[in-house]
Amino acid sequence: MPSCVVKWCRTRSGCHSKIDGITFHAFPKNPVRREPWVQAVRLERQEPDWMPSKSSKICSIHFRDHDFYLSKKGCTMIHKNATLVCTVSILEGGI
Ligand SMILES: [Zn+2]
Numbered sequence: 001m002p003s004c005v006v007k008w009c010r011t012r013s014g015c016h017s018k019i020d021g022i023t024f025h026a027f028p029k030n031p032v033r034r035e036p037w038v039q040a041v042r043l044e045r046q047e048p049d050w051m052p053s054k055s056s057k058i059c060s061i062h063f064r065d066h067d068f069y070l071s072k073k074g075c076t077m078i079h080k081n082a083t084l085v086c087t088v089s090i091l092e093g094g095i
Helices: 013-018 031-045 087-093
Strands: 024-026 057-059 068-070 076-078
Touching: none
Parallel strands: none
Antiparallel strands: 024 057, 068 076
16 A cells, blocks of 8 residues: 655545545656655755665655546556655745
């Protein structure tokens, strides 16, 4: 069962049906694309040495709406050049 790699994020796959539109996304395989994601999660977790595992997933609240698109099968996908929003700053501002 996937859960979001962002520590404070309470999104879990077990209850995502209650939250409309939340999807989980694996980290890009391409290191150039993956690096900004890893950096953003390190900031979120405040763990400078954090590395994603093969099963690491991040949920869709950490992206901007325009970074998503629907695949032909109707799955929510992330655009290749999408970057994570640093949600720590949003959190500090108060959700
Ligand atoms: Zn999350």
